[in-house]
Amino acid sequence: SQQGEEDPQALSIQEGENATMNCSYKTSINNLQWYRQNSGRGLVHLILIRSNEREKHSGRLRVTLDTSKKSSSLLITASRAADTASYFCATEGNQFYFGTGTSLTVIP
């Protein structure tokens, strides 16, 4: 299976702190994407990193990719209460696989 697995499963931090979520996957990929899901809602694309990239930034988001370790991390800096959501990594090969997700709670 190519499924991504995130850790931690749940993360609770204070507003202003940084949040780091990790994702591991099993087979070769074309790209890896991070999505956010608010409770009971659809997923929103956050950032994509291609297999030949190692790091990417977008606003308060920083994504790294280590294809040798088949892992990625998502860092959210200076977190806000509105960042509270579930975060999923998704890998694309023939199909599109979502990981199990990290539930992030940012306490005001």
Next chain:
Amino acid sequence: EPEVTQTPSHQVTQMGQEVILRCVPISNHLYFYWYRQILGQKVEFLVSFYNNEISEKSEIFDDQFSVERPDGSNFTLKIRSTKLEDSAMYFCASRGDSRSYEQYFGPGTRLTVT
């Protein structure tokens, strides 16, 4: 900003009944997808659709499932004979073209099978 829409937002049906979930992808997009998410679990890929045919499908997408793009705007998922375990959120997504990897998700349809 263009968005993917899905109807209905909530569908309740009895076991054994047929349901059709509807999606209107973003108008100039070429790739279409259905996913499901059982409550509290991960999002699971069901099927991808391109050029009026299925391009990939998962093990979940068995003979009870079918997809159709009956006109230039709608993209439907049909479940022929629903089972209790089909209860889930079903998300439709669309993607622009082969150079654009970002998928745009609809808000989902909550299917409850009783």
